[in-house]
Amino acid sequence: MSQQKSKKTLINWDLVSVNPNDKNWDWKDLFYFWGVNIQSIIGFSLIASLYFIYDLNSFVVLLRSSLGFNGAKIFGLLRCITGIFMFGVQTYFLSKAIVYLIRIGIFSFNPEILNKEIFLMFFLGLNIIDWFSLLITIIAQGFLFSAGMIFNRKIIKFSAITVYLGMILFFFSTLLIDVKSSSYAFINSLNYLNFFDKNNIAPLITVTGTMFTFFSIVIMNFGDFSRYVKNEKELKKGNLSLLLNLFIFSFFTLFIVTGADAFLKQDPDNLNRILTNPTDIIGKLNNLLVTILVLIFIIIASASTNLIANFIPSQYSLINFIPSSFSLKSSSITIIILAFGISIFWLTYFSQIGALSYLDTIGAFFGPLAGIMISDFYFIKKENLVNKDIYSLEKDGAYYYSSGWHIKGAYSLILGFIFSASTIWNSNLMFLQSYSWIIGAFIASLVYYLLAKD
Numbered sequence: 001m002s003q004q005k006s007k008k009t010l011i012n013w014d015l016v017s018v019n020p021n022d023k024n025w026d027w028k029d030l031f032y033f034w035g036v037n038i039q040s041i042i043g044f045s046l047i048a049s050l051y052f053i054y055d056l057n058s059f060v061v062l063l064r065s066s067l068g069f070n071g072a073k074i075f076g077l078l079r080c081i082t083g084i085f086m087f088g089v090q091t092y093f094l095s096k097a098i099v100y101l102i103r104i105g106i107f108s109f110n111p112e113i114l115n116k117e118i119f120l121m122f123f124l125g126l127n128i129i130d131w132f133s134l135l136i137t138i139i140a141q142g143f144l145f146s147a148g149m150i151f152n153r154k155i156i157k158f159s160a161i162t163v164y165l166g167m168i169l170f171f172f173s174t175l176l177i178d179v180k181s182s183s184y185a186f187i188n189s190l191n192y193l194n195f196f197d198k199n200n201i202a203p204l205i206t207v208t209g210t211m212f213t214f215f216s217i218v219i220m221n222f223g224d225f226s227r228y229v230k231n232e233k234e235l236k237k238g239n240l241s242l243l244l245n246l247f248i249f250s251f252f253t254l255f256i257v258t259g260a261d262a263f264l265k266q267d268p269d270n271l272n273r274i275l276t277n278p279t280d281i282i283g284k285l286n287n288l289l290v291t292i293l294v295l296i297f298i299i300i301a302s303a304s305t306n307l308i309a310n311f312i313p314s315q316y317s318l319i320n321f322i323p324s325s326f327s328l329k330s331s332s333i334t335i336i337i338l339a340f341g342i343s344i345f346w347l348t349y350f351s352q353i354g355a356l357s358y359l360d361t362i363g364a365f366f367g368p369l370a371g372i373m374i375s376d377f378y379f380i381k382k383e384n385l386v387n388k389d390i391y392s393l394e395k396d397g398a399y400y401y402s403s404g405w406h407i408k409g410a411y412s413l414i415l416g417f418i419f420s421a422s423t424i425w426n427s428n429l430m431f432l433q434s435y436s437w438i439i440g441a442f443i444a445s446l447v448y449y450l451l452a453k454d
Helices: 027-038 041-053 059-109 111-115 128-145 149-177 179-189 192-196 198-220 232-264 278-285 288-321 328-350 355-363 366-380 407-425 427-452
Strands: none
Touching (some): 059 128, 059 288, 128 288, 355 407
């Protein structure tokens, strides 16, 4: 039965198949993919924080095996909600980087222009430059990201290469300020004895747990990209490139942070603060050209991260929710409209009500979801899935369960969520918040295995 003739179907060709001609990704494409994920400001700050101590299908389709098709719809929608919200928030901050570039340009031309009344009028907390930047940002992302995976591959490649060039520029800018002090500070930061200092163990574990959570969310949606890889050999080589990316990015990040810190501490006003955010560092270096270039690189890195971590996962989650109605194009339009609304009201409303805390609560489902999927796929199903039943609404299908709900999976998920969310809302357990993803994944996977095994 064709998708067009049936209003009730789990089949959507954007989820089911990939054109064989499009399965042309090799290990270098995955190198760029992992590079983009690491090259975010979050990745920079997480890695920099260490200085304090010196062929799977898409996620929501695979979820049908462990939660049933209705369970996958509802809980997969949580990923969509989170992705769209974060896409809107990221768009707001991305537009602010463009605002800085515009203001720098205007100020360089004539500083008095910025004092004109039109630039001092605000609506919803945004002035005319803010609105212009926000519109440009959302329109550009919508146009570029909805062009399809062939074009997205080019975006990912361009971003990874460009940002690494930016890191090299940032590296030499830091090095040449004071070659001796910056090199000496970097070498001292590599002292392995610092990792075994009892005062540094807790911060090390915290940063490690946060990085694990950060990358685990990306890995959950890895199937959206790995399905375009040529073969298993290229997939394995590409995944090993994650380690290479970590090494390269960590080297540049730590050198920039330690070198800049050594230079900035020559000023007494900077003695009490270590800067781990690139925008803070370039602000202190007081070099207009470097500031402009780094802002451009930050815009490119942030946009590509928005594509991989928020936009594409939201597309597939939305299509999975109503397979018969959504396509990649219509889901893209929906995401752009909703995200634009979020970005508009971020400053005046969402940030004021602590929306990210509620989003963290929704995110507490992701650890348990991943734990159940891993337990189901590797230990219960033994890596064997009945592909036709993944897309079947028939009652005799392997994954129909109880009217599309796998009760054991849902129970395990909720139990894992309770433990994961408790680290967010229970003040006595907040010290475990960096490990909420791991805790939820472990509890849910263990309970699911005990309930679902023969």
